[in-house]
Amino acid sequence: xxxxxxxxxxxxxxxxxxxxxxxxxxxxxxxxxxxxxxxxxxxxxxxxxxxxxxxxxxxxxxxxxxxxxxxxxxxxxxxxxxxxxxxxxxxxxxxxxxxxxxxxxxxxxxxxxxxxxxxxxxxxxxxxxxxxxxxxxxxxxxxxxxxxxxxxxxxxxxxxxxxxxxxxxxxxxxxxx
Numbered sequence: 001x002x003x004x005x006x007x008x009x010x011x012x013x014x015x016x017x018x019x020x021x022x023x024x025x026x027x028x029x030x031x032x033x034x035x036x037x038x039x040x041x042x043x044x045x046x047x048x049x050x051x052x053x054x055x056x057x058x059x060x061x062x063x064x065x066x067x068x069x070x071x072x073x074x075x076x077x078x079x080x081x082x083x084x085x086x087x088x089x090x091x092x093x094x095x096x097x098x099x100x101x102x103x104x105x106x107x108x109x110x111x112x113x114x115x116x117x118x119x120x121x122x123x124x125x126x127x128x129x130x131x132x133x134x135x136x137x138x139x140x141x142x143x144x145x146x147x148x149x150x151x152x153x154x155x156x157x158x159x160x161x162x163x164x165x166x167x168x169x170x171x172x173x174x175x176x177x
Contacts, residue, residue, distance in 0.1 A: 001143075003087035003102050005051040008149045009113045010034075011084055012138045015151045016114060020135050022077040022153045027062060030082075032115040036060065039148070049082075049176035057146075068159065087147035103127075103142045110140055132157075 014033050020026060027047055031037060034051070039059070041047040049060040065080040086103060107129060112115065117129040117140075127142040137157045139150035 001087060001089045001102065002055050003054040003106070003147065004055050005086075005102075005105050005109045007051075008084070008086035008106060008140075009146075011051075011053075011086075011149055012110055012152075013113050013136055015082075015136055016131070016133055018136065020153070022079045022155075024064070026077060026079060047123065051084060053084070053086060055085055055122075056084040056088050059076045060084040065156070068156065071111060077153065077155070080153055082151040084149040084151070086149045089145055097144055098142060098147065104146075106140055106142070106147055110138075114138060130157075 011034060014030075014107070018026075018030060024041070024043070024047075026040060027041065027049070031049060033086065036052060038051045039048045039050045044064065044066070046064045047062040049062065051058045051060055059085045063080045063083075064077045064078045068080065085100070087106070091131075107117075110131070114131040118132045129140045131138045132154070135154065137150075137152040137154050139148075139152060141148040141150055
């Protein structure tokens with residue numbers, strides 16, 4: 001398994017200090033701040049960004065949801081979330097389990113960057129940690145064979161949590177991990 005803990009911390013720091021509009025105008029600005037590039041941008045559904053992280057899948061998926069963000073956000077908002085791969089296995093070892101030490105290293109490093117994580121809300125998974133700020137939510141999702149750094153629009157995150165608390169199925173442009 002390859003993990004880029006320092007890269008994840010750097011991206012979390014950039015995301016938490018970024019002046020988010022949550023519109024597609026943020027994509028090139030964020031890429032410039034992070035040193036990334038746009039690989040593909042589907043104006044309806046989302047974008048794929050190439051990252052400079054030292055991981056097998058050096059990419060970020062940006063999920064657009066104009067319908068939801070148009071009703072829950074402000075005018076022009078369309079980005080629901082960004083998912084950055086910060087650790088993973090490659091090839092035949094793609095199902096290699098995430099070492100406990102790597103998971104601990106990610107949590108420790110992000111606490112150094114962002115402070116203590118927020119309390120879990122509703123049905124949040126035990127292996128997801130969130131740092132909620134006024135303009136952005138930074139999340140760390142530890143999966144059995146990869147790690148995602150999530151950058152969420154706070155309005156989208158509140159909508160997901162409200163629907164999860166009510167037991168409603170999740171809809172929108174961003175899928176479940």
